[in-house]
Amino acid sequence: MFDINNLLRENIKRLVPYSSARDEYHGEARVFLDANENSFGSPLNQPYNRYPDPLQTEVKKRLSGIKGVPVPNIFLGNGSDEAIDVLFRSFCNPGIDNVILVPPTYGMYQVSANINDVEVKNIPLTEDYQLNLDGIAEAIDKNTKLIFICSPNNPTGNSIDRTDIETLLANFEGIVVVDEAYINFSRQKTFIQELTEYANLVVLQTLSKAWGLAGLRIGMAFASEEIIEVMNKVKPPYNINEASQQLALEALQNIERVNDWIKQTLVERDILVLNLKEFEFVLDIYPSDSNFILVKTNNARAIYNFLVAKGIIVRDRSKVELCEGCLRITVGTPTENLLLIKTLQDFNE
């Protein structure tokens, strides 16, 4: 049923990727005179005078051990935002093809679609922030290439029903992208385990959230070898710089520290919810599987401005469809959360 050749843009099928010096020869050598680098060194005491590994093999090996996914099924992007863009450029013909989004959701899908001149069919989530499967089925046409599902979803915080995502995977002949940026905070299982089951599945994860490496810009896509091969062909050759690769390798050895932070975050999230519930201006707090909560208030803008004046920045999502009156609040350290609550005690409507 799924055939990648029915989905790929013709120019991408024909594409001969850029062949870098590092592609044409890799391995040990006495002297490298093949890439017009500075042979004397770099002003930093690191081998930054050399181009980085275009396929980030060492980082992927370590990720493979952590995630249980073979290296050929892993793509690394300059943030998952690059993986999103590469998917558009690989599969969507500008001005012809379309994708399905399920708002309210992560804003980059829409921006990436706009940049690539790809039509977006918006099928909003239901009132309880789940998929409208009938609406999605009706919207799919022969030019629908990608469906983006963010689970746990940003900005709502909840997980999307697993069986609904499986229904899409089983019935849609295009690609279902499951963005799991917040999976480390979720009670739900990752879809990575389903990669052998569904040829049309792409799972996105990132080092930007639980891993605490937003500044390094490293995102991951997990998919079939044939999809990953295409993504590697389309990406810029040296998309992850050497410093980021080195630092990621080091960071990925600190998994215990990260798991500790995840546990603390979940404890803090529960405390934050209990404390926020006490305020009269808080109308509702949505269940969260993430490191943030969506809080419905009776005056989002005023609360937002009040907090800004006190030096505390949250995200005003009150203008977003289905998020009327809502603020999105990231779970901070215990001290930060306490400061937020203490500050809000001075807010008078």
Ligand SMILES: *Cc1c(COP(=O)(O)O)cnc(C)c1O
């Ligand atoms: C934060 C976030 C990302 C992360 O993007 P990076 O480019 O990897 O930093 C991806 N998807 C969602 C839904 C996010 O909220």
